Amino acid sequence: MMTPESSLALAVAVPLLGALLTAAWPRGKRASDAPAAGWWVVAAVWRHGTLRAELGGWGAPLGIALTADGLSAAFVLLTALVGAGIAVHASGYFQHFASARYFWPLWLLLWTALNALWLAADVFNLYVTLELLGLSAAALGALGGTRAALAANLRYLLIGLLGSLTWLLGVALLYAAYGTLDLRQLAAAIAPGPVASAALTLMIGGLALKAALFPLHFWLPPAHASAPAPVSAVLSALVVKAAVYLALRLWYEHFAAVITPVAAALLGALGAAAVLWGSWRALRAVRLKLLAAYSTVAQIGYLFLFFPLLQALPAGAERERLLGALVLMALSHGFAKASLFLAAGSIQHHAGHDRIDELGGTAQHLPATTFAFGLAGTALIGLPPSGAFLGKWLLLENALRAGQWWWVPPMLAGSLLAAGYVFRVLSRAFNREPTPRHFVTAARTELPALALASVATLALGLGAQWLWRLLGIA
Amino acid sequence: MSAPFLYGSAGLILFGLGLWSLLAHAPLLRKLIAFNIMGSGVFHIFIALAERGARPPDPVPHALVLTGIVVAVSATALALALGQRLEEPDDDTGI
Amino acid sequence: MDSQHFSVPPRWSAWLLVLPLVALTLWLLWIFHVALAQSPDERLAERALAALPESGVTNPVTAVLLNYRGYDTLLELAVLLAAFLGVWALGEAPRGFAPAGPALRGMIAAVVPLALTVGGYLLWVGGHAPGGAFQAGAVLAAGGVLLHLGGDPRAGLPAPDTQRALATLGVAVFTLVGVATLAFGRGFLTYPVAGAKGLILLIESAATLAIAVILVAVYVGGHPVERER
Numbered sequence: 001m002m003t004p005e006s007s008l009a010l011a012v013a014v015p016l017l018g019a020l021l022t023a024a025w026p027r028g029k030r031a032s033d034a035p036a037a038g039w040w041v042v043a044a045v046w047r048h049g050t051l052r053a054e055l056g057g058w059g060a061p062l063g064i065a066l067t068a069d070g071l072s073a074a075f076v077l078l079t080a081l082v083g084a085g086i087a088v089h090a091s092g093y094f095q096h097f098a099s100a101r102y103f104w105p106l107w108l109l110l111w112t113a114l115n116a117l118w119l120a121a122d123v124f125n126l127y128v129t130l131e132l133l134g135l136s137a138a139a140l141g142a143l144g145g146t147r148a149a150l151a152a153n154l155r156y157l158l159i160g161l162l163g164s165l166t167w168l169l170g171v172a173l174l175y176a177a178y179g180t181l182d183l184r185q186l187a188a189a190i191a192p193g194p195v196a197s198a199a200l201t202l203m204i205g206g207l208a209l210k211a212a213l214f215p216l217h218f219w220l221p222p223a224h225a226s227a228p229a230p231v232s233a234v235l236s237a238l239v240v241k242a243a244v245y246l247a248l249r250l251w252y253e254h255f256a257a258v259i260t261p262v263a264a265a266l267l268g269a270l271g272a273a274a275v276l277w278g279s280w281r282a283l284r285a286v287r288l289k290l291l292a293a294y295s296t297v298a299q300i301g302y303l304f305l306f307f308p309l310l311q312a313l314p315a316g317a318e319r320e321r322l323l324g325a326l327v328l329m330a331l332s333h334g335f336a337k338a339s340l341f342l343a344a345g346s347i348q349h350h351a352g353h354d355r356i357d358e359l360g361g362t363a364q365h366l367p368a369t370t371f372a373f374g375l376a377g378t379a380l381i382g383l384p385p386s387g388a389f390l391g392k393w394l395l396l397e398n399a400l401r402a403g404q405w406w407w408v409p410p411m412l413a414g415s416l417l418a419a420g421y422v423f424r425v426l427s428r429a430f431n432r433e434p435t436p437r438h439f440v441t442a443a444r445t446e447l448p449a450l451a452l453a454s455v456a457t458l459a460l461g462l463g464a465q466w467l468w469r470l471l472g473i474a
Numbered sequence: 475m476s477a478p479f480l481y482g483s484a485g486l487i488l489f490g491l492g493l494w495s496l497l498a499h500a501p502l503l504r505k506l507i508a509f510n511i512m513g514s515g516v517f518h519i520f521i522a523l524a525e526r527g528a529r530p531p532d533p534v535p536h537a538l539v540l541t542g543i544v545v546a547v548s549a550t551a552l553a554l555a556l557g558q559r560l561e562e563p564d565d566d567t568g569i
Numbered sequence: 570m571d572s573q574h575f576s577v578p579p580r581w582s583a584w585l586l587v588l589p590l591v592a593l594t595l596w597l598l599w600i601f602h603v604a605l606a607q608s609p610d611e612r613l614a615e616r617a618l619a620a621l622p623e624s625g626v627t628n629p630v631t632a633v634l635l636n637y638r639g640y641d642t643l644l645e646l647a648v649l650l651a652a653f654l655g656v657w658a659l660g661e662a663p664r665g666f667a668p669a670g671p672a673l674r675g676m677i678a679a680v681v682p683l684a685l686t687v688g689g690y691l692l693w694v695g696g697h698a699p700g701g702a703f704q705a706g707a708v709l710a711a712g713g714v715l716l717h718l719g720g721d722p723r724a725g726l727p728a729p730d731t732q733r734a735l736a737t738l739g740v741a742v743f744t745l746v747g748v749a750t751l752a753f754g755r756g757f758l759t760y761p762v763a764g765a766k767g768l769i770l771l772i773e774s775a776a777t778l779a780i781a782v783i784l785v786a787v788y789v790g791g792h793p794v795e796r797e798r
């Protein structure tokens with residue numbers, strides 16, 4: 001009997017089976033079932049609220065549980081949609097290269113790791129999941145084959161390992177002090193004290209490395225810029241979000257007794273620095289993919305700007321709304337950045353390079369791609385009706401209301417710089433008179449970018465209340 | 475000073491030593507050895523937590539360490555393969 | 570690897586790194602001390618040992634690995650597979666070693682069959698004594714490494730397609746058992762008490778093969794290629 005809880009295990013098992021099939025039989029491609037498994041989880045949470053499945057029939061703390069609430073379902077949804085778009089793009093992108101036979105199994109393993117992470121409820125299980133995520137991401141990035149790709153992804157792998165090890169040390173301390181590995185039981189057991197603070201610091205530190213929070217961001221631009229376009233898309237859109245998602249969970253659900261306003265302010269300050277530094281470097285970037293990678297650094301900064309403001313609000317409807325704004329921004333960036341990288345991939349494939357100053361005429365040759373880039377840029381800047389606009393508006397509103405007006409200048413500066421770097425690319429693309437021959441030149445590689453950008457700019461902004469209903473916000 | 479504290483402290487010192495080596499030394503092989511030492515340090519802590527005097531030890535940390543070892547070996551293997559490819563002569567044909 | 574970078578930094582800048590790390594280690598030692606002082610009497614030990622009769626095996630570590638926390642082991646086998654795919658994706662395996670001299674050949678002839686036997690034994694005994702899939706896989710892999718050191722470029726592994734199939738077998742059997750138990754209404758990886766021992770042995774056998782193949786293949790360092798000897 002298939003219960004709603006079965007959808008949780010299946011969300012992990014289905015992409016995993018797909019990975020095994022594509023690993024054992026490289027000629028076929030079975031990427032199509034993975035989004036379906038994700039949809040089922042979202043539907044189940046929509047109808048039944050928070051779900052929990054105890055794997056192996058052993059209740060926590062002996063066994064491992066999977067759990068899904070509105071927040072996890074939102075990210076599973078993001079993974080399903082972005083993943084589907086990237087998969088379609090990749091099936092066109094990789095037609096000509098031998099690396100395709102390794103792309104699909106590693107891609108599906110990455111998908112498995114992402115779903116396993118959104119649904120995890122056990123702190124050691126998260127360690128294994130983070131390692132699977134890091135390894136498959138680094139292996140995928142290295143498919144680029146160039147020396148730059150190998151070096152950048154080796155560094156990414158090592159940084160990821162360091163982050164996971166600090167996480168594991170935190171797990172050891174938690175097990176020593178509280179005797180359980182289950183997140184729900186830990187949340188109940190954690191009391192203010194040096195051990196809990198130390199464990200939180202270690203774990204958040206590991207996650208900050210993986211999320212590329214300033215000043216630990218140095219590994220991200222080379223790694224994301226040198227990977228093949230579909231891989232860069234998933235790295236920027238989904239993999240870095242995983243670390244932010246976990247940081248959010250730890251901060252507000254499990255370690256809620258231990259967090260302090262000072263610590264939240266520190267995260268916010270680092271986020272502000274990331275916004276400014278990332279946007280500035282994006283503006284000065286020579287290559288399109290490097291621009292997109294630095295833009296990711298900036299957007300991750302925005303997500304951490306929410307932390308001190310969430311801290312300032314007491315638990316209740318107001319905080320829920322701000323949390324909804326954070327999720328909206330994270331999703332919006334996920335769609336927009338994936339679209340940006342896919343568009344950049346099409347441009348690079350077509351032009352043979354991705355140097356921004358020499359992109360003249362792209363609008364004429366690749367009108368659909370340029371339009372997608374423009375749409376995605378709208379979501380990155382935060383113009384209406386995109387989801388990011390709503391998110392930034394709520395962030396601004398709350399900053400002023402909480403009296404923490406000092407977060408506002410970095411946000412505004414970030415938006416201005418984002419406008420700068422998006423329009424810089426568009427102006428180069430429209431160098432010659434834009435009289436395109438066809439709107440779409442290569443459907444499989446161009447349409448996904450367009451679709452994802454439309455979701456970021458139109459669907460999320462206009463349909464935000466559906467997201468908030470999923471998250472359980474009034 | 476109980477046995478778990480002594481053994482676990484040895485693990486923490488290994489963690490610190492490994493972290494120093496990771497940050498101080500540039501060659502890839504040294505960094506990977508440093509990682510493995512850090513990992514061993516954390517595993518020491520888990521094993522130390524399993525001690526229960528005369529009673530049979532706690533099996534859960536043992537299983538966690540086994541899992542951790544396999545994960546560490548996989549990651550080391552991939553890092554070594556990447557490092558080895560970097561040692562080879564330039565090959566800039568790529569995607 | 571690159572030993573030219575092995576330069577000696579000036580004395581004072583070395584302390585910039587050492588002092589904070591020493592402080593970090595001391596802080597962690599103090600935290601660990603506090604954690605042990607406030608730790609609960611029992612962590613998970615009694616629960617794990619008490620549930621042992623229902624787990625299908627008598628070795629408590631195997632019970633935790635393959636039954637209580639089987640999902641972790643499943644993901645861990647997936648990590649191994651990811652490393653395998655990642656290494657193969659990087660290109661061809663580097664040149665192996667020259668064929669072995671008589672002394673090494675003799676040792677290999679004695680040790681490799683022994684490794685196979687010990688590996689098989691460890692797999693079987695893992696149910697009731699220290700042992701299990703990972704230990705067996707590691708010993709088998711050691712045999713493969715010896716073969717590679719002795720000059721066999723494929724380290725005793727079968728054809729590449731077979732290697733790929735065996736590597737996926739571990740995760741495949743584990744996942745299919747989980748989906749089957751889900752389909753029969755028991756929940757993912759919830760073994761029936763009567764069949765638990767058989768299922769665990771099935772999963773462990775597949776996992777042993779997969780682990781051995783993956784470890785050796787990753788040691789060989791790349792996609793196998795037929796070269797002139």
